[in-house]
Amino acid sequence: MTNYCVILNSRLEAFAQLLTLLVIFIIVITITYFSTRFVGNFQKEKLGRSNIQILETLRISNTKYIQIVKIGKKVFAIAVCKDSISYLCELCEEDLQLNTDSHNKNANAESFKVIIDKFKKDKPEA
Structure with missing residues (x-):
């Protein structure tokens, strides 16, 4: 017991x-x-x-991008690399053709599935 x-x-x-x-x-x-x-x-x-907004980003290579950035009321083009950011030029906001599509306008509204699908598409096949 x-x-x-x-x-x-x-x-x-x-x-x-x-x-x-x-x-x-x-x-x-x-x-x-x-x-x-x-x-x-x-x-x-x-x-x-x-006061800083990234209006558009273009990927040139894996670590290099061109971005259109709005700071206050001015718009600039910059080159973003792995270790540096370079000023390219100042742009006139009236000359830009910005996407008015709400899906492209607000990247934070994208669903997780859409983001993962983008990464899968960009990933090179083994």
Whole structure:
């Protein structure tokens, strides 16, 4: 009978440890979820109030881009490379043909699936 109690107690202790570990894991995941949402919303709000907007980006190679950037009321063309950013010229905003399509206008509104599909399309076949 004593042996049975020892086995029962050890199993109860193991179950209690497992349950405690599961509760701690759920708490950590919950804290991580809410802190990530908080930081994401904070960054989104901060970018929305910015005086700097990237109007368009053209990829030249894997690490080189040409971007049209609006800073305040002026529009500039810049070259963005791996280790540097170079000023190309100032543009007249009236001469630009900006996409008015809301899907291209607001890159943040793209779904995760659309973004992943873009990366799959750009990835070279092995």
